[in-house]
Amino acid sequence: MESSSPKERSWFQHHFASPGQQLSAAKLGMWLFLAQEVLFFSGIFVAYGIYRTHHPEAFSIGSHLLDWKLGGLNTVVLLFSSLTAALAVRSSRIGDTRATSRYLVLTIICACIFLVVKYFEYSAKFSHGLLPGKFFDPHDAGDLPYHVRSFFGIYFVATGVHGLHVLIGIGYFIFLWVRNNQGRFSPEYNTPIDMGALYWHLVDLIWIYLFPLLYLID
Amino acid sequence: MAHEEVSVRNYVVVFSALLVLTALTVAVYQVHLGAWNLVVAVVIATMKAALVVVVFMHMAHEARFNALVFLGSLLFAGIFLAYTLNDTERRMEVDEYHGALVDPETGDWAYGVAEQLSAIADRESAARQEEAREDDLEALEGAAPVAGEVEEEGAHDERPDEDEPDGDDADSET
Structure with missing residues (x-):
C-alpha cells in the first residue's frame, strides 16, 4: 500500500513499537492532562462553594446582575461546538478530509461567537462598575451587600480562565485546520484532531457547570 | 480504533438531549425551588457532563486505565471540596465530643x-x-x-x- 511507505508514515515516531502504542501513549498523556485540568478548576469551584455557603444572599443578588440569556446562548453555542468537534474526529477517522475541514471551521466559528458574547457581557459589567474585589464600584445597582464583590471576583476568575481555554482552543483548532488542509491526517493517523477534540469537550464540560452555578442562582 | 464509528445521527441525538437538559435547568431556575435549586442544577449539569464524557469523548471505548485517571481526578476534586467545606462550615460550631468551640479563624x-x-x-x-x-x-x-x-x-x-x-x-x- 502507498500509505505504508516511509514518507507517508512520517507521523510515526521511531521510539514507539507500533502506531497503536503511539496512539495509546498519546491518549494516556491527554487524559492525564485533562485530569490536571479538572484539579486546576477544582480550586475555583471550592472557592465558590465556601463563599456561596457563607454569603448566599450576596451570591443570589450577584447572579441576578448577570444576564442568564447571554449565558444560556453561550451554553448552546459551546454545546454545538462540542458536537462539531466530535464530528470532526469522526470524519477524520473515516477519511473524509473535506468534512473534517468544515467541522473544524464550524468549531472555530462557535468558539469565536462564544468569546464575542463574553466580550459584550464583560463590557456591560465593566461599565456598571461590577468588578472583582477592591475594584467593585457599582454605579446604578442600588445598595448591594458587601460580598457581591466576592461573587464578581469568582465570576471573573472562573469565566476569565475558562475564556483563556477557549482562546487556546481556537489557536489549536486553526492549527488543526491548516494541517488537515495540507492532507496530514488520514484514517490511520488523526491523533491531533482526536486530542484537540478531547480538550475542547473538557472546556465545554467546565462551562456546563459554570453556567448554572454563576447565572442561575435562585 | 477497532470499534465502529458512532453515526452522525447518534451524535445529533445526544446534542439534542444536551439542549433539552439546558432548557430544563433554565426552567427549574424560573420555578424557585429554594435550597433545592442548587441540588437540581448540579444533578442536571452532571447528567450533561456524563453525556459529553461517554459519547463525545468516547469514554465507553476508552482504555479502562484512562477512564480511571479521569474519574480519579473527579473523585479527588470531590474530596477537596468536601473536606474544605467540612472545615469552613463548622467554624463557630460547638463540638459536642470535644466540648469545644471550633475556632472561627483557624478551625482548631x-x-x-x-x-x-x-x-x-x-x-x-x-x-x-x-x-x-x-x-x-x-x-x-x-x-x-x-x-x-x-x-x-x-x-x-x-x-x-x-x-x-x-x-x-x-x-x-x-
Whole structure:
C-alpha cells in the first residue's frame, strides 16, 4: 500500500513499537492532562462553594446582575461546538478530509461567537462598575451587600480562565485546520484532531457547570 | 480504533438531549425551588457532563486505565471540596465530643472559656515563676563581686522586668 511507505508514515515516531502504542501513549498523556485540568478548576469551584455557603444572599443578588440569556446562548453555542468537534474526529477517522475541514471551521466559528458574547457581557459589567474585589464600584445597582464583590471576583476568575481555554482552543483548532488542509491526517493517523477534540469537550464540560452555578442562582 | 464509528445521527441525538437538559435547568431556575435549586442544577449539569464524557469523548471505548485517571481526578476534586467545606462550615460550631468551640479563624478546637482562661493563667504563672527564678539567679551571680551595687540594680530592674524590656515603649506606641 502507498500509505505504508516511509514518507507517508512520517507521523510515526521511531521510539514507539507500533502506531497503536503511539496512539495509546498519546491518549494516556491527554487524559492525564485533562485530569490536571479538572484539579486546576477544582480550586475555583471550592472557592465558590465556601463563599456561596457563607454569603448566599450576596451570591443570589450577584447572579441576578448577570444576564442568564447571554449565558444560556453561550451554553448552546459551546454545546454545538462540542458536537462539531466530535464530528470532526469522526470524519477524520473515516477519511473524509473535506468534512473534517468544515467541522473544524464550524468549531472555530462557535468558539469565536462564544468569546464575542463574553466580550459584550464583560463590557456591560465593566461599565456598571461590577468588578472583582477592591475594584467593585457599582454605579446604578442600588445598595448591594458587601460580598457581591466576592461573587464578581469568582465570576471573573472562573469565566476569565475558562475564556483563556477557549482562546487556546481556537489557536489549536486553526492549527488543526491548516494541517488537515495540507492532507496530514488520514484514517490511520488523526491523533491531533482526536486530542484537540478531547480538550475542547473538557472546556465545554467546565462551562456546563459554570453556567448554572454563576447565572442561575435562585 | 477497532470499534465502529458512532453515526452522525447518534451524535445529533445526544446534542439534542444536551439542549433539552439546558432548557430544563433554565426552567427549574424560573420555578424557585429554594435550597433545592442548587441540588437540581448540579444533578442536571452532571447528567450533561456524563453525556459529553461517554459519547463525545468516547469514554465507553476508552482504555479502562484512562477512564480511571479521569474519574480519579473527579473523585479527588470531590474530596477537596468536601473536606474544605467540612472545615469552613463548622467554624463557630460547638463540638459536642470535644466540648469545644471550633475556632472561627483557624478551625482548631477552641476549648471551653473557663478552660481557656485557666490555661492562660497557668501559662502566665509559670512565666512569672521562671522570671522570678532568673531574677534570683542574677541576684546571686551579682552578689559575689560587689554587694551594694547589685542590690541597687536588683531594686531598679524589678519593675521593668515584669513586662518585656521594650514593653513600655511598644504600649505607648499602640
